[in-house]
Amino acid sequence: MDPDFHRIKRLPPYVFEEVNRMKAQARAAGEDIIDLGMGNPDSPTPKHIVEKMVETVRDGRTHRYSTSRGIPGLRRANAAYYKRRFDVEIDPETETIATLGSKEGLANLAMAITTPGDVILSPNPSYPIHPYGFIIAGAVVRHFEVGPGIDFFAGLERAVRHCIPTPTCLILNFPSNPTAMTVDLEFYKEVVKFAKEHGMYILSDLAYAEIYFGDVKPPSILQVEGARDIAVEFTSLSKTYSMPGWRMGFATGNKRLIGALARIKSYLDYGAFTPIQVAATAALNGPQDCVEEFRQLYKQRRDVLISGFAAAGWDVPSPEATMFAWAPIPEPFKHLGSLEFSKLLLQEAKVAVAPGLGFGEHGDGFVRVAMVENEQRIRQASRNIKKFMANADQHLAKKEAS
Template sequence: MKFSDRLNNLPPQFFAKLAQNVTAAVAEGRDIINLGQGNPDQPTPPHIVKAVQEAAEKPEMHKYSPFRGTPEFRQAASDFYKRQYDVEIDPDTEVAILFGAKAGLVELPLALMNEGELMLLPDPGYPDYLSGAGLANVKYEIMPLLAENNFLPDYRKLTEEQKQLAKLMYLNYPNNPTGATASLSFFEETIQLAKKSGIKIVHDFAYGAIGFDGKKPVSYMQAEGAKENGIELYTMSKTYNMAGWRVGFAVGNKQMIEAINLIQDHLYVGLFPAVQHAAAVALTADQTCVDDLVKLYEQRRNVLMAECKRIGWDVTAQSGSFFAWLPVPAGFTSEEFTEFLLEKADVAVAAGNGFGEYGEGYIRVGLLMDEERIKEAISRIEQLGVFLK
């Protein structure tokens, strides 16, 4: 039996290949320090776990959820945006419940674009953005994210044709993989572009809680006029260590939210109500657990940066997310250096070119191991002699 053209057009699953390489090395009995993953290593906070346990015992939770999510969860998302960002969100028309933010990102081209239309994607960027383009059979062109522009797209480099033809633009700050953050003025510039061109903006705010050096990441929704042409996707995975729970939400433009809801009406029935209840509890309860998590990641980042500099690795500390974007030493491509580290040091990292053409020359390192394992990883790399002090 042949697969459909739609499946055959999908890009290779970058993270699946990365996991396979690490699994194979572990199967050989090697002590692999896996800094290539994006899976939070801390448990879900106890009060959230307790919430789902108690909810799961209630018979009313065992029925189908409302197609468009429980009123409790949608209201919690609205309250969260008011409390965290002072943004008013209508829980009935400006919130869409997602089966994880990834699902929303992949669905959106299917919901908002016709075959052959153009979308603009950041490069380097989250590889699964390409999955949405492939499934919808739409064209995409890249916006390079360069160090000299603080890993922000330079809208002056967009052609008039791109501005006229593009229907959808994806952004992601704090950024995966670079760890860069965006300012309110950048989002205001983005909104002006959207107004003039008619491009719809999708801001992937997966790492929205994780900002360092006393600076809270800015929400796209905080910029005046954001709702006119854009939405923002938020996931519970990173803020509350709920990656396996597969729950998130989108907020913003009513028409775009309705498009998500409509396609999900046909793809799903509804997320388990007990999970939605626990997500609502996470959003509305005391946020000390989030503050503690951000402190943990910042401590790990500081250890990683100090250790890299100690061995002569010229690195720059990222301002958000739980990733570091590190330059590859001379004489290696991103993929060669990644293979070299796994083979010679038993350290797994993600090759930068897996995130796009402009990821070449970098590797992505996750802050998802304790400080001692991070130190051990850099010590192993030091023994390879590729950096000069």
């Protein structure tokens, strides 16, 4: 009997696992590893959100099954957020649905709308669930390269021109994980026009809408006239309110796509625990000072990281948004590729980063650095990297000899 299963065969080994295993072994041996790898917010969830959760969980009536679409108050709160933040009117009954984080929402929507053999357009590099959610659903994924200095629309046009059958869906993610790239409303207007001309749906991941550092706020694709004819947008409370473990997000937009997701979810889950949904409602409707505080926290960490790495001899572009820096592999180590460089950095500098290869082959010249340690630890990472860079020849010779 063949021990492999078809869907599992389509999923390559998780590139991050090798670095994670080395990190765990080093820590088990008592080594102090500064972890800038996983984008896992380290700040506690704001007190008023936690208190609402505690208050609600004490009510035994909230311990029963919830609803997979999200409780009505939560959907209304998300609609109010869209009006407040983007000046977009959302029908909480038909145009938004609560998800168990944006990752679950995207994967289940892929399952709902994909026929085996459908072609999906996905940027590369990208967050793994963007292409692999569709691969799990049976689609064929055509990648097009994105990143600094890459012409997005030229790549998109080329991908569509060489696709048979015509792609059914386009995935977007701005501000981007991992590249931290941002776009403006004019970009979304062009994308919507392009997608309509080619009969494609758009799935837009806007998880980092509130983690930005300049004066210009990242826009929503739903601000574009006619976008709701073809687009669904995924948002999350994980980074905005430092609620990663709570697993609360939303899909918002096209009624047909939202309806398809709702139907799939009605078979798969009963929604998040009701007290979590009530606390998420309090997050969206309550005081928003915490959002600005988290934004400033990441901005300060960004500035410390970029200046510290520069002083260490590693020039990293300063991101305009997200909690990540997309760092080109330093010249002496470029030939190693991102996985071997990440392993060497962990072994010799005691700093963990995410290899760019884990986000697609076009990410292999980079590593993703997450701003999930405090400023003191980031400064320590910079000092470690400075010593590492100063002894590049020694580390490379040691590696080649091993």
